Structures are given as structure tokens and as C-alpha cells.
Amino acid sequence: MASPGKVLIVVQNLPVPFDRRVWLEATTLQSAGYTVSVICPKGRKGTFRAGHEVLQGVHIYRYSPPPEAHGVLGYLFEFAYCWILTALLSLRVWREHGLDVLHACNPPETYFLLGGFFKLFGKRFLFDHHDLSPEMYLAKGGRPGGLLHRGLQWMERCTFAAADVVVAPNMSHRQIAMKRGGVPSERVFVVRSGPDLDRLRLLPPEPALKDGAAYLACYLGEMCPQDGVDYLLRAAEILVHQRDRQDIRFVLLGGGPSLQELKDLRNRLGLGPYVEFTGRVSDDDLCRYLSTADLCLDPDPLTDWSDRSTMNKIMEYMAFGKPIVAFRLKENEFSAGEAARFVEPNNTPAFAEAIEDLLRDAPRRQRMGEAGRHRVETALAWEFSRAPLLAAYERVLRGGDRLGT
Numbered sequence: 001m002a003s004p005g006k007v008l009i010v011v012q013n014l015p016v017p018f019d020r021r022v023w024l025e026a027t028t029l030q031s032a033g034y035t036v037s038v039i040c041p042k043g044r045k046g047t048f049r050a051g052h053e054v055l056q057g058v059h060i061y062r063y064s065p066p067p068e069a070h071g072v073l074g075y076l077f078e079f080a081y082c083w084i085l086t087a088l089l090s091l092r093v094w095r096e097h098g099l100d101v102l103h104a105c106n107p108p109e110t111y112f113l114l115g116g117f118f119k120l121f122g123k124r125f126l127f128d129h130h131d132l133s134p135e136m137y138l139a140k141g142g143r144p145g146g147l148l149h150r151g152l153q154w155m156e157r158c159t160f161a162a163a164d165v166v167v168a169p170n171m172s173h174r175q176i177a178m179k180r181g182g183v184p185s186e187r188v189f190v191v192r193s194g195p196d197l198d199r200l201r202l203l204p205p206e207p208a209l210k211d212g213a214a215y216l217a218c219y220l221g222e223m224c225p226q227d228g229v230d231y232l233l234r235a236a237e238i239l240v241h242q243r244d245r246q247d248i249r250f251v252l253l254g255g256g257p258s259l260q261e262l263k264d265l266r267n268r269l270g271l272g273p274y275v276e277f278t279g280r281v282s283d284d285d286l287c288r289y290l291s292t293a294d295l296c297l298d299p300d301p302l303t304d305w306s307d308r309s310t311m312n313k314i315m316e317y318m319a320f321g322k323p324i325v326a327f328r329l330k331e332n333e334f335s336a337g338e339a340a341r342f343v344e345p346n347n348t349p350a351f352a353e354a355i356e357d358l359l360r361d362a363p364r365r366q367r368m369g370e371a372g373r374h375r376v377e378t379a380l381a382w383e384f385s386r387a388p389l390l391a392a393y394e395r396v397l398r399g400g401d402r403l404g405t
């Protein structure tokens with residue numbers, strides 16, 4: 001049977017299959033009969049280092065990652081380096097597998113230029129709008145209205161203008177695509193980053209993971225300046241040193257550019273015996289820790305970026321049936337509903353108090369966890385995102401020749 005289309009997905013910020021949204025999209029398309037290739041960077045520390053491999057029928061092409069970016073010149077070099085290597089590999093993919101659709105994930109919004117090139121040859125360009133780059137820049141401390149901020153806004157406009165179809169992770173992003181990007185509503189599809197319940201397996205709790213503590217509180221995710229892990233550590237300091245709660249073990253699962261800085265903060269706050277940073281972990285270890293946790297934490301502070309972003313960690317916590325403590329953010333409230341205890345944004349003492357209140361109330365924790373698991377199973381799991389993703393592809397290929405050459 002002929003492929004309904006030949007797809008090239010490009011992603012810059014994480015290797016695949018570590019980038020779970022991209023991997024779920026790629027395997028969903030492959031299962032639907034599409035020929036799928038992915039271009040991404042290699043992992044930095046021993047994982048995902050193969051230059052080319054085929055996993056579950058998906059061809060993955062990886063290039064060596066650039067040095068960690070610091071300052072404006074560092075980021076400009078990173079953008080140019082990744083763009084050039086991606087462009088060169090895209091020509092290889094076109095030659096070896098054919099190409100009908102270039103599916104570009106941000107950040108950054110530089111691949112509209114590559115999309116424009118392929119459109120000269122009758123190909124289609126789909127923009128997968130992972131993050132709000134101008135808002136993220138400000139959340140990291142960037143200057144509003146400065147050259148970099150205006151440059152990010154310009155690249156976003158160019159990407160929206162070039163896209164034949166936009167895939168948005170939530171309704172907030174959809175509204176931005178239509179209002180700020182001028183994309184007609186019929187060309188914007190909401191494809192949520194739901195958890196894959198085949199991957200996230202609920203296991204029997206392992207009390208040994210609590211290392212002698214009565215309670216285990218977990219955080220899962222990348223640790224970047226905008227992610228608010230410092231709020232979590234300061235809440236832990238309140239609990240451990242001001243409220244004498246040495247019976248709680250905090251385990252923070254994940255890596256990221258702020259990891260060492262956060263470890264240093266932990267040590268300055270005297271939390272070494274109570275807070276563990278695991279770095280990135282395998283799926284097996286992720287399932288072990290989240291199956292054992294008494295509650296899970298999302299300390300993302302309120303910014304324009306976070307308020308409009310869907311936090312994958314929230315829905316992964318819900319997949320394990322865990323109650324959540326989080327700041328009150330628009331998309332967090334939509335995702336978690338009754339599964340989370342929401343507190344005043346950016347209020348560290350309130351965050352600490354909510355943790356302690358939930359640890360005192362086991363029946364409430366159970367009710368919240370059950371509500372979250374039910375919401376995932378009935379509305380938010382990845383299986384509910386398959387249909388809108390395939391609808392986006394039907395739209396992007398509709399009415400044109402499927403060249404595949």
C-alpha cells in the first residue's frame with residue numbers, strides 16, 4: 001500500500017526519542033502508514049548518540065550538538081549551527097526517503113526558511129508550536145521590547161505566515177496562532193501532549209525509595225531558569241527547617257541547564273539530606289519513583305509563558321494517580337482540575353503549606369489521585385490526540401499532489 005505521505009520532522013531542543021511529544025507524533029504517523037523521518041541533535045551524555053538509526057519504523061538522523069550557549073553570540077551560533085546541519089540532513093532525507101511535508105517543531109522559529117525552500121518544490125510546511133518563544137525569553141529574564149525580543153516576535157510571525165497548517169498543544173496557543181499569527185482557524189489544530197499510558201506503567205510502591213522518610217514528594221522535568229525549581233527548594237527549606245518536617249524526602253527527576261545551580265542552592269539551604277537530584281532517568285526508574293510518590297510538585301511560577309503553556313509533568317503525575325501541588329495557572333487548571341491543590345502564584349510559603357496540608361490528609365490525596373487518573377483515561381491520554389494529529393495531516397496534504405520524490 002502506498003504511503004499517504006512522506007514526513008520529515010525537525011526538532012532542535014531535545015534528542016528523539018527523548019522528546020516524548022515528537023516521538024509520539026512520529027510513531028502515530030508511522031502507524032497510520034506515513035513514511036516518517038526525524039532530524040534532531042544527539043544526546044550530550046552517552047544516550048541517543050547514533051548518527052542514524054531506525055526505531056519502530058521511524059528513521060532518526062542526529063547531528064552532534066553545539067556547545068552549551070551562553071550570551072547572545074552563543075545563541076546565534078547555536079541557531080545557525082543547528083539550522084545548517086538540519087538543512088544538510090534534510091537533503092539526505094529527501095534523497096533517501098522522499099519528502100511531502102516538513103514538520104518543524106520550535107523553539108527556535110528558524111525553520112520557516114527551510115520550509116520556504118521546500119515549498120518551492122511543491123512540499124508542504126507544518127508548524128508544531130511547542131513553546132511561546134517571545135514569552136519564554138521574557139520568563140528567563142529577557143528585556144521586553146529589546147532587540148532579541150523583537151527578533152523572536154519577527155521569527156514567530158514569519159513561521160506562522162509560512163505554515164500551511166499549525167499544530168497547537170492547547171487552546172491558548174491556538175488563540176495566539178489565530179490572533180497574533182493571523183492563521184485561519186481551519187488551519188490550526190489542537191494536538192495535546194497527553195501521556196502515553198503504554199509507557200507510564202503504574203507499579204507497586206517501593207518504600208525503600210523513601211530512604212527512611214515517611215513521605216516522598218517528586219518533581220519531574222527539565223530544570224531551566226523559567227521552571228521555578230528554586231521555588232520548590234525554598235518551600236522545602238520552610239518545611240524542613242521552619243516546620244521541622246524532616247519526614248519528607250524530595251526527589252527531583254530530570255536534568256537541564258540549571259541543574260548545577262539548583263544543587264548549589266540546595267546545599268546553601270541545608271537541604272542535602274532531604275533533597276535528591278537524580279538527573280535524567282530511564283522510563284523504568286521514572287515509573288518506580290512516581291508509583292511510590294505520596295504527592296507530586298509543579299512549581300512553575302506565573303508568567304505569560306507559563307500561564308499559556310501545558311506542562312507535561314502535570315499530566316504524567318495524573319497518569320500515576322498522584323495528587324499535585326501547583327501554582328494557579330490557566331492551563332494547569334484546565335489539565336489537572338480536581339487532581340491539584342492550586343495556590344496563589346509565586347507564593348512560596350503557600351506552596352509549602354499546601355504540601356503539608358495534603359500530607360496530613362491521606363483520603364483527600366487518594367480522591368485527588370483518582371480524579372487525575374480518570375481525567376487522563378477519559379480525556380487527556382495521547383490516544384485522544386491521535387485523531388486531531390491525523391486530521392492536521394489530512395488538511396496539510398489536501399488538494400495537492402503528493403510528490404514524494
